[in-house]
Amino acid sequence: xxxxxxxxxxxxxxLLFILVVASVFVGFGVPLVxxxxxxxxxxxxxxxxxxxxxxxxxxxxxxMTLPLSGQVITRPVWPDPTARALTxxxxxxxxxxxxxxxxxxxxxNDRLTPGTFRDGVAIGLPLGDAPAFFCMGxxxxxxxxxxxxxxxxxxxxxRTARASERAREGVRTFEVIPRRVSSVEDLIGxxxxxxxxxxxxxRVQGSAVWKxxxxxxxxxxxxxxxxxxxxxxxIPGRIQTVSFAVWNGENKxxxxxxxxxxxxxxxxxxxxxx
Numbered sequence: 001x002x003x004x005x006x007x008x009x010x011x012x013x014x015l016l017f018i019l020v021v022a023s024v025f026v027g028f029g030v031p032l033v034x035x036x037x038x039x040x041x042x043x044x045x046x047x048x049x050x051x052x053x054x055x056x057x058x059x060x061x062x063x064m065t066l067p068l069s070g071q072v073i074t075r076p077v078w079p080d081p082t083a084r085a086l087t088x089x090x091x092x093x094x095x096x097x098x099x100x101x102x103x104x105x106x107x108x109n110d111r112l113t114p115g116t117f118r119d120g121v122a123i124g125l126p127l128g129d130a131p132a133f134f135c136m137g138x139x140x141x142x143x144x145x146x147x148x149x150x151x152x153x154x155x156x157x158x159r160t161a162r163a164s165e166r167a168r169e170g171v172r173t174f175e176v177i178p179r180r181v182s183s184v185e186d187l188i189g190x191x192x193x194x195x196x197x198x199x200x201x202x203r204v205q206g207s208a209v210w211k212x213x214x215x216x217x218x219x220x221x222x223x224x225x226x227x228x229x230x231x232x233x234x235i236p237g238r239i240q241t242v243s244f245a246v247w248n249g250e251n252k253x254x255x256x257x258x259x260x261x262x263x264x265x266x267x268x269x270x271x272x273x274x
Contacts (some may be wrong), residue, residue, distance in 0.1 A: 038264055038265060039264070039265045039266075039267050040064050040088055040090060040242060040264050040265065040266050040267070041064075041090070041267050041269065042090040042091060042092045042097055042266065042267065042268040042269055043061055043090070043091050043092070043269055044091075044092060044093070044094070044236070044269035044270070044271065044272055045057070045091050045092075045093055046093060046272075047093060048093070049091055049092070049093050049096050049097075049098045049220060050091070050098060050100075050218065051207055051218070051220075052207045052209070052218060053100055053102075053207065053208065053209050053216035053217065053218050054209060054216070057091065058089055058091075058100050061089040061090070061091060061100075062089075063087045063088065063089050063102075064087065064088045064089070065085050065086070065087050065088075066085065066086045066087075066088060066244065066261045066264065067084070067085055067261065068081065068083050068084055068085055068086055068103075068244075068246060068259035068260065068261050069081075069259065069260060069261075070259065070260075071245075071256050071257065071258050071259075071260050074256055075256075076256065076257060078253065078256065078257040078258060078259075081246070081248065081251065081253065081257075081258065081259035082105075082248045082250075082251045082253075082259075083103050083104070083105065083246040083248055083259040084104075084259070085103065085104075086101060086102070086103045086121075086244055086246060086259075086261060087101070087102040087103065088100070088101055088244070090266075092223060092234075092236065092268060092269065094223070094236060094271050095222065095223060095224075096220055096221065096222050096223060097220065097221060097223055097234050097268070098218055098219070098220035099123060099218065099219050099220070100216065100217070100218050101121050101123075101148075101215075101216075101217045101218075101219070101244070102214055102215065102216050102217070103121070103214070103215055103246055104213055104214055105119055105210070105213065105214065105215050105248055105250075106213045106250075107248075107249075107250040108150070108210045109150060109248070109249030109250050110150035110151050110153065110154040110210070111151055111154060112151040116249065117247070117249035117250075117252055117253060117254045118149055118150045118151045118247070118249045118254075119150040119210075119215060119247060119248060119249045119250075120147060120148060120149050120150060120246070120247040120249075121147075121148050121215070121217055121244070121245065121246050121247070122145050122146060122147040122148070122244065122245040122246075123145070123146045123219060123242060123243075123244060124143045124144070124145050124189070124242065124243040124244070124245070125143060125144045125145075125146075125232035125234075125240070125241075125242055125266075126141070126142075126143050126144075126232065126240065126241055127141075127142045127143060127144055127188075127229065127230070127231075127232060128141075128142075141190075142188055142189060142190045143188075143189050143232075143243075144186070144187070144188060144230070144231060144232035145186075145187040145188070145189050145195070146184050146185075146186060146187075146204045146219050146221070147184065147185045147187055148183055148184045148206045148208065148217050148219055149183060149184075149185065150208070150210075150215075150249070152180050152182075152183040152184075152185070152206075153183035153206060153207075153208045155177050155178050155179075155180050155183075156180050156182075156183055158175075158177050159177045159179070159180075162175070162177070181201050181202035182201060182202045182204060182205050182206055183205075183206035183207070183208065184204040184205065184206040184219055185197060185201070186198045186200075186201055186202075186203060186204050188230055198227075198230060198231075200226075200227075203221055203222065203226065203231070204219055204220070204221045205219070205220050205221070206218065206219050206220075221234070223235070223236070234268060235268065236268050236269060236270050236271050237268065237269075237270035237271075238268055239265055239266070239267050239268075240265075240266050240268075241263040241264065241265060241266065242263070242264055242265075242266040243260070243261060243262055243263050243264070244260070244261040245258045245259065245260050245261070246258060246259040246260075247259075
């Protein structure tokens with residue numbers, strides 16, 4: 001009598017499921033990230049870091065493209081955001097660290113008026129070594145959030161342009177433009193609806209260009225922390241986690257309605273000793 005061997009079909013079904021999910025992501029234009037590419041490296045360079053996104057120094061850094069998904073953890077959920085991918089480059093010189101973030105956005109939304117919303121991007125860094133929820137942190141496991149805002153950038157750029165006009169031509173204009181110390185708001189998150197603006201702002205600086213339907217945003221901060229409890233530690237030679245979020249104002253995205261990229265590993269190159 002022949003004995004029949006029962007074959008476990010679960011691995012085959014799992015493989016088929018993974019392939020189907022992968023094909024769906026590709027169909028929507030979401031790039032896939034392999035396990036080898038899950039690490040974002042902050043490359044060590046000597047000298048000054050690039051201040052703006054169009055600096056030639058960024059060309060020397062290999063970009064890392066991260067898939068973005070909708071925020072579906074808390075209400076109002078946002079399962080269908082427009083931003084599908086975020087490209088990240090990062091450099092440090094032992095004194096400062098800089099991130100270049102780029103994503104496709106066919107409309108430039110850099111004014112905040114009733115009924116309109118701003119474009120934006122944020123970096124989340126845990127406070128301490130304990131894991132935290134990637135979106136907004138959680139009670140006793142806070143995160144430091146750097147939130148670049150397109151309208152804040154517009155305020156800074158317009159004020160700079162007005163100052164240049166006055167210096168060059170003596171032209172006086174009466175447009176009221178808010179004074180900003182930075183286009184990046186420095187925040188602490190301890191869970192949904194718990195965002196707190198840090199009292200001291202300007203440690204994280206921003207610079208941005210919108211060109212041909214793509215935002216190019218640079219955020220930079222000194223590596224050494226001034227506040228032991230309320231500022232993310234960024235130490236050369238250290239591995240830590242980092243997360244990201246993107247808002248498209250044209251799609252009426254704000255607050256929790258956004259694209260998100262959960263925790264990735266951030267490796268900050270050790271200092272090179274000559």
